[in-house]
Amino acid sequence: MKTKKRVITVGFGRKKTAAMLSVLGLSLTLSACGSGSPTAQPAQGGDKNPEVKLRITWAGSQVRHDATLKALDAYTKLHPEVKFEPEYMGFDTYWTKMGTLSAARNLPDILQIDTNILTDYAQRGQLLDIGSGINTADIDPSLIKAGNVDGKQYAIPIGANAIALHYDKVMLEKLGIQVPVQGFTWDELIKLAREVKPKLDKGKYLLQDLSVSISGNETDKYEIYQLAQGKGFLHTPDGKFNIDKDTFVKFNQLFAELRKDGIVPPIDVTVANKENDPKLDNLLNGTIMIQRGYAASIGAIDGVKPGQFGLMVTPQAVKSGSFLLPAQFFAVSKESKYPEQAKKFIDWFVNDVEAGKILGLSRGPQVSKKVSEALTYTDVEKQQIDLIQKTAPIANEFKSRPKGYGSFVGEYNKISQQIGFGKITPEQGFDELKKKWQETVGK
Structure with a gap:
């Protein structure tokens, strides 16, 4: 999806505003607006609420884009002095864009961020500590904890x-x-x-090849297996390498056998998968019937084929392979000129019932218990709530990924594909992963 940008304003049109100001004999300095757009009509006796323009970015599906834009409109109607400059895109381009903005020290005021990359941005000193000014009393403490890095709250869960x-x-x-x-x-x-x-037609399979990662954060395709074997996450709570060699080799040998026997798709079919594309997503196009996913992401595929898909907890072995996590966070750039206004907006975004009604479950179930209880749900939304409730009692405790994990994910994906194509053995793949960990996370 291409990047989209628009400035959301509430007030008079450009010509009408200029005419009114001329009649009143008022002068207006346009440069303060940044883009040259006129401010909202000043209050009598002076402008007590100067215009604030907040840049905000996020990634996701069209459903999420539409809901978020409506929420921004609603906030500006409540606070006419606050305008938004939104930029939104698909996940396939989001982190490339954010990397460019990060390197240029030009992050937006408010940015969607996830557990893979939060620590990187926080430890580079690019995020504001937003531990005060935002009400978190109605949010599960485990979700709040995931946004904490080195004792400071750099991010607030928004799903x-x-x-x-x-x-x-x-x-x-x-x-x-x-x-x-x-x-x-x-x-x-x-x-x-x-x-x-x-029983299946040629080219159809029950299960996705979970040993091969394609794009984004797909290390957890294997992680749910390692967790179920009682070996923990791929890293320790303090960020040390924790991929268990014997478990990793066994897992890859299992799926190599399944590929050979035609139980999961051939490797070329697996790597051609493109998430949420009606023609190229292997679940949406009917090639497979079960895949690794998230509670929050079922809305995107249901939007393509309503009522077609369901959710189940991840498989278990000696213990559960499941875990809870924030769907995403909102964080505030340390360079923002409007930190208090940004925090005020985030507080409204997660705690206001009317905001929750607009957003629905476009980012997964609402994090505020008060907001969640005030909403009514569609069948697919009820599935998300139900899945989280089933997972909570058996969930492994999740912690945001260590610094550099986002880079490690890219290396993991490449190595998993090399194993899948038979270019290296699972044992060699493990050795490469350990080496890449030292180069990305361990350093």
Whole structure:
């Protein structure tokens, strides 16, 4: 999706404003607006609320874009002095754009950020400590904790989330497959994938190849397996390398066998997947029926095929492979000229019931308990709430990723594909991952 930008204002049009000011004999300095646009009509006796223009960026689906733009409009109607300059795009281009802005020390006032990259931006001194001025009393403490780096609150969660499996409800029902309330074990899932293969048309598969990461943060395709084996996350709470070699090798050998037997798609089909593209997303185009996903992301695929998909908790083995996490955060640039106004907006965004009604679950379930309880939900939104409620009692405790993890993810994706294409062995892949960790995170 191409970057889109528009300035949201509330007030008179340019010509009408100029005419009124001329009649009143008032002078107006346009340079203070930054873009040359006129300010809102000044209050009688002087402008007590000078115009504030907040740059804000986020990534996601069209549903999220539309909902967020409506929320910005609503906020400006409440606070006419606050204007927004929004910039929004798909995930495939977002972090490239943010990297450019970060390097230029030109971050927007308010930016959407995630658990992979938060620590990088915080430890580079580019984010403001927003631990005061925003009400977090109604937000789950574990979600708030994920936005804390080195004892300071650099980010506020703006959506709740849980890792999950997306599945094609319609196809599984046709095959007579009943999804257990707490999901499958790993052994049950693999056995099921083998059993249903003869019933499927050529080129159709029950399960995604979870050993191959394509783009974005897909290290957790393997991570949910390692967690289920009782080996923890891919890093320790203090940011040390924690990929278990024996578990990693076993996992990759398992999926190599599944590829060979035609139980999961061929490697070239897997790497051609493009998330949320109706034609190239392997779940949306019917190539597979189960994939790794998130509670918060089912809305995007439901928008393409309403009522087609469901959510289940991730597979378990000796323990759960599930975890809860913020869907995203909002953070404030340390260079912002309007930090208090930015914090005031974020407080409204997460705590105001009317804001919650506008946003719905476009970023996953609302983080404020008060807001969440005030909303009514569609069937697909009820699925998200239900999945998070099922996950909460069995969730592994999640902590935001260490500095450099975003770079490590890119290296992980490359190495997983090299293993999938047979260019290196799983053992060699593990050694490469350990080396890349030292180069990206360990340094």
